[in-house]
Amino acid sequence: MPVLTRLIPSPVVVDIRPGALDDLAGVLADQRISHSGKLAVAISGGSGAKLRERLAPALPGASWYEVGGGTLDDAIRLADEMKSGHYDAVVGLGGGKIIDCAKFAAARIGLPLVAVATNLSHDGLCSPVATLDNDAGRGSYGVPNPIAVVIDLDVIREAPVRFVRSGIGDALSNISAVADWELANREKGEAIDGLAAAMARQAGEAVLRHPGGVGDDGFLQVLAEGLVLTGISMSVAGDSRPASGACHEINHAFDLLHPKRAASHGEQCGLGAAFAMHLRGAHEESAHMATVLHRHGLPVLPEDIGFTVDEFVEVVKFAPKTRPGRYTILEHLDLSTDQIRDAYADYAADYAKAIGS
Numbered sequence: 001m002p003v004l005t006r007l008i009p010s011p012v013v014v015d016i017r018p019g020a021l022d023d024l025a026g027v028l029a030d031q032r033i034s035h036s037g038k039l040a041v042a043i044s045g046g047s048g049a050k051l052r053e054r055l056a057p058a059l060p061g062a063s064w065y066e067v068g069g070g071t072l073d074d075a076i077r078l079a080d081e082m083k084s085g086h087y088d089a090v091v092g093l094g095g096g097k098i099i100d101c102a103k104f105a106a107a108r109i110g111l112p113l114v115a116v117a118t119n120l121s122h123d124g125l126c127s128p129v130a131t132l133d134n135d136a137g138r139g140s141y142g143v144p145n146p147i148a149v150v151i152d153l154d155v156i157r158e159a160p161v162r163f164v165r166s167g168i169g170d171a172l173s174n175i176s177a178v179a180d181w182e183l184a185n186r187e188k189g190e191a192i193d194g195l196a197a198a199m200a201r202q203a204g205e206a207v208l209r210h211p212g213g214v215g216d217d218g219f220l221q222v223l224a225e226g227l228v229l230t231g232i233s234m235s236v237a238g239d240s241r242p243a244s245g246a247c248h249e250i251n252h253a254f255d256l257l258h259p260k261r262a263a264s265h266g267e268q269c270g271l272g273a274a275f276a277m278h279l280r281g282a283h284e285e286s287a288h289m290a291t292v293l294h295r296h297g298l299p300v301l302p303e304d305i306g307f308t309v310d311e312f313v314e315v316v317k318f319a320p321k322t323r324p325g326r327y328t329i330l331e332h333l334d335l336s337t338d339q340i341r342d343a344y345a346d347y348a349a350d351y352a353k354a355i356g357s
Helices: 019-029 047-057 072-082 094-111 153-158 159-188 194-209 215-238 248-258 265-278 285-295 307-321 329-333 338-353
Strands: 015-016 039-043 062-066 088-093 113-117 128-132 137-142 147-150
Touching: 015 019, 015 215, 019 047, 019 147, 019 153, 019 194, 039 047, 039 094, 047 094, 062 072, 072 094, 072 128, 088 094, 088 285, 094 113, 094 128, 094 329, 113 329, 128 248, 128 329, 147 153, 147 215, 153 215, 159 194, 159 285, 159 329, 194 215, 194 285, 248 265, 248 307, 265 285, 265 329, 265 338, 285 338, 307 329, 307 338
Parallel strands: 015 147, 039 062, 039 088, 088 113, 113 147
Antiparallel strands: 128 137
16 A cells, blocks of 8 residues: 555644643643653753742652753763653753753653743754763754643743844744755755755744744744744754754854854854855845844844954855765855855845845
């Protein structure tokens, strides 16, 4: 019999709305998640402690674990502490580092993971990847998708606004990443998954074209949904290709060349995406993306995050070395230092014209 459809790895519950945290106990009582109420909850030492005080009365069967940071050692230590508890599920309650540690720990001890995000800084909260610092720098570790995702927009608004801005940059970079994937398909015959590409691109376009701002529930809803869809698109594709192209190569280059000065992941990805769109000749799209980044308070030029033009040129030149084997507009053009500098001058001029300065 022919296979007529395919199964998509995705959470059984996605709850994104104001006040969602108040109903967390009900979500966790779902028989597919926990039949006994025995849960291992990973939290940070800061905001996590306040949330524990708020949620503990509704989760009497939970054990609470404080996570020190976002390293591989932290995640292994967390798994070791949890493995003797005979829990139904692991709950990661916090930002990206806490959720990534919880993802890794849950995978290590064979339990489902419930991701309860307290900020929207990047698209990793629903992805099949845990990004953890290790002795060699930073590594990505394959893990199952969360079985449930809960995002309380009231909690998101209480977090520093820089986290929302970072998520915006990461979501918008999907548009450039998918364009890179299509380029690799045309030029190198790389297989492309149309469903994964469509999900990632539409998530980015929804954020790009929404008229709201970082304090609006409507905009935060679209951003949160976009980040969740992006994570699922990576599961569909089987790797990070739908959400990682030249934009992320530039981000990684910032991190590797200037680890003590680098900005947030999403800020660097957004800047990288706008510049990459310019490089591929999509000047109107690049200028539009740049103006949207500017409207939301994200960097558009390297000086916005404390880098000189020369340093940015060096970053772009180095960027292809960060992902050997990945084909993007940077590998396709293989620009010299002078060509990158000229392209950047044109990009900056287009941006200045777009915002009327």
